[in-house]
Amino acid sequence: MRTGLSFSGGKDSTFALYRLKEQGISAVCLITTIWKENGETVAHGEKLERLKQQANQLGIPLELVVTDFESYTTDYKQKLMELKHIYKLEAIAYGDIYLEGHRKWGEELAKSVDLKSLYPLWTDQDKAIQLLYDFVASGFKSRVIKVDEEKLPKEWVGREVDMNFIRDIQTYDVCPLGESGEYHTHVYDGPIFYSKSHRSEG
Template identity: 50%
Template sequence: MTGSTVNSKVALSWSGGKDSCMTLDRLVRAGYEVVCLLTTVPQEIGRTFGHGEKLELIRAQAEALSLPLEFIACTFETYTDDYISALQGFKDQYGLEAIAFGDLFLEEHKEWGTGVAEAVGVEALYPLWMKPDGTRDALKTFVDSGFKAVVIRVSDRALSEEWLGREVDQAFYDDIVRERQVCPMGEGGEYHTFVYDGPLFKHPVSFEKGEILQLETTKRLELALYP
């Protein structure tokens, strides 16, 4: 990370998955002040844009992390304009100097994030940015970090239903790196995760696993907060 100084006020684009969590951990370790989490919610689905997760589960993560959470209401058609408008408001509200994203190596994602940040006059940070061949080591870092995550979504073209509900642990690592056509970190959308505990959490997010839904090109494991 370069540019913003330590103690800069940073918003973090938050999907609820391992990449977001790793980004948060790296920001905190580097001395940045993460002042809020930002999660987009397209009105077409009424769930998070990134993973299609229920809003109450994202709220539970934010509460366990003791961080303010801001949902960005948007539509697929006006997504970028909605994001820029909301980010401008949060810049004024929180005194933002930067926004951080958990992207790893997809240039088009970095270009989009950098563009919206420039439109608002803040810096775009990519703490996890790496070469594609670094994703195996990155996954091992997460597995060894103490954070806990479960697989909640898989792409039909990449992984079977049996991967849903698996813990992202050493056994998961050993198996996923054998899948030669799959990025170990799932950067191509091969799988998505939900982080529910770890070093930055004040307490675990308790949940129960529900039904598996077949969507257009993916399968999703429904989670529900434990009563």
């Protein structure tokens, strides 16, 4: 099934790509939303260059939805219609985990352009911690690039997401996966990154 993946460069969308590959589903493009105003990613406020490096390391084309707050859904739908034609898409996949509102939006968007919607990470909220264990155990390397300082220490920015991280985050009253925006990550290595000599860690 030829699939586009909604991609932020963080652990959830990267792990979703990994799970798609495990299921034999071909992600033929990565779809990233960026703000018209400053060119940074909508999801994490990342510089676009780092996302381009990731896409190169993953060997998958990066496609951009240039948008603003008011026209977000309209712009995404228009771009998805274009990408459906260019890549012969049959589906779009998302890295959402258990928030029903996020899933409803994604399903409605996919339906509006006659695509299937895939959620390879979808699970019950109480199983989120296991998903984080699976991400780390699979060999992915990522760092925290942003935190909600009302929920987690600002000193966690730059921290590796590893077994120590998993231990420590369980002492806070937050989703261990940061599903509600408690923290965001950048993935710089892992089993689906093939350009080993040019990986971006910075």
